Amino acid sequence: MSTSGEAVRRYTVNTYCTAPFTPFGFDDLTCNWDGDVDVYADSDGTAVFTCGNGHNNETTMGDLGFGE
Ligand SMILES: [Zn+2]
Structure with a gap:
């Protein structure tokens, strides 16, 4: 789980x-x-979201287009 960080x-x-x-x-x-x-993005660049069909997705901010 990537949302355990403080940031x-x-x-x-x-x-x-x-x-x-x-x-x-x-x-x-x-x-x-x-x-x-x-x-919801963590400070290490990982991110999670839930789609409209209720799926939990784990991704990164880079993959979402935010880049480094
Ligand atoms: Zn889905």
Whole structure:
């Protein structure tokens, strides 16, 4: 879990979800939800957000377009 640090910051980011999505038992689909989400970023550059379908995503601020 990447939000255990003391310097967690919240951003609103337009992004998308690539979590596996298995609505009918298939295991080769991805969620592909996209929109504005609240992203919680830790001081080490990791970030987490929950997509509109409720998937917990772990990513990095770099992957979200914030870069170094
Ligand atoms: Zn999702």
